[in-house]
Amino acid sequence: MKAFRCRVCDNQLHFENSSCVSCGSPLGFSREERAIVPVDGLGRYVDAQGLVWHRCRHFDLHGCTWLSRWQGGQCSACDLTRTRPNDADTDGMALYPAAERAKRHLVYELDTLGFAVHDKGMDPKGGLAFDMLSSTHEQVTIGHADGVVTIDLAEGDAAYRERVRLQLGEPYRTMLGHLRHEVGHYYEWQLVRGDDLMARCRALFGDESQDYQAAIDRHYADGPPAGWEDRYLSSYATMHPFEDFAETWAHFLHISDTIETAGEYGLTAVAPVTAFSTFRDVVTGVWAPLTVALNMINRSMGKDDLYPFVIPAPVLDKLEFVASLRR
Known part of the structure; x- marks a missing residue:
């Protein structure tokens, strides 16, 4: 997550801030500008093109600060x-x-x-x-x-x-x-469409056409296969190829987001993960040493590890495949 700053007083902001704790300016999030912007007392923001944006109508319902193009409308996230x-x-x-x-x-x-x-x-x-x-x-x-x-x-x-x-x-x-x-x-x-992508996906995650309900029943009756830790991120990923993909995808997002946040707050000096030639390099060169440090910080506070997972070599190939789906 990016480290945001107030455009009025330059105070540090967090993603969900609805007002600046320093200068008191009311705030909204502009998805188009990917920035937290000041709004007036009516929740309005005028962008560089002169377009008027309005804070989402769900602000009072669940705290959404994202901007909508229409007065009284909801934002694209709420859509x-x-x-x-x-x-x-x-x-x-x-x-x-x-x-x-x-x-x-x-x-x-x-x-x-x-x-x-x-x-x-x-x-x-x-x-x-x-x-x-x-x-x-x-x-x-x-x-x-x-x-x-x-x-x-x-x-x-x-x-x-x-x-x-x-x-x-x-x-x-x-x-x-x-x-x-x-x-x-x-x-x-x-x-994951087309013969080539489907073939690569099956080679990594398995045949997704196998009966899903039967796989669930088998998983909860027998548990994960012996030695699953050498090929999967979690025991849940062993249940079915669909779950293996979804678990890998989730960790791709865990890793990408945490590295961005660490970089934004000065915990590591690294380019965005999208700048790396391979996601394998991200994991081995940045994520592995970063998680050791973060886990030890958590232990110093008497808490469980921040990232309680081990990434075996076959999962690096799976993560690489997921990362390759970016457009």
Whole structure:
């Protein structure tokens, strides 16, 4: 994540700031300028071309500061949300802002890396949409189907999420991680097309045509295969080639975003990951030593490792494939 600065007083800003803590200027995020910009008392911003932008109408609903072209309209990030909790669902609405905050972070990162983000309103067949569902009164299954990512808002509750993480024996579980994983299914569906790409993908991840439900049943009945650590990022990735791709995609985003943030805040001196000739060089030359340092910092605070994963050699090839899908 980029280190932003206030255009009024040059104070440091964070991605979700709605006002500057130094000068008090109200703020909005311009996706077109990829910058946090000052807005007036009515939430308006005039760009260099004289166009007037307006802070998203969902600012009071879940804190969205992104700008819309229309007064009283919603921003392009909010356009991606197809379903949200009913206003009467107080539990769901309390957890809803965390999911939207993570989604905005995801969209910003996809823009940074050059992956097109089209909402289903503009592209009904190939677009992306999010159903942010509350499991207060019904079971919600996190997943992806035909461009629709379903998120269980209960995952925004830290106590709930930690309980599920321990039940499943996972080393890591976050709302942003869910979004990164599920959107990986979407981009595989959209980008891995054509005989050559499909052949390369199958050679790395396996035959995706194998029965998915049977693979799930087998995974939860028998667990991961022996020696899975030599070929996969996580035990969950062993379940089916689709899950292996999505896990790899999520880690591609984890790595890219964390390195950018570390560079922006002076923790490492490195060019953007998009400037490297291979993503393998990013992992071995930058990510590996950086995560050792970050893990040790966490341990110094008595916390678990920031990145509790080991990247075996075959996964470097998988990460390289995912990175090659950038346009």
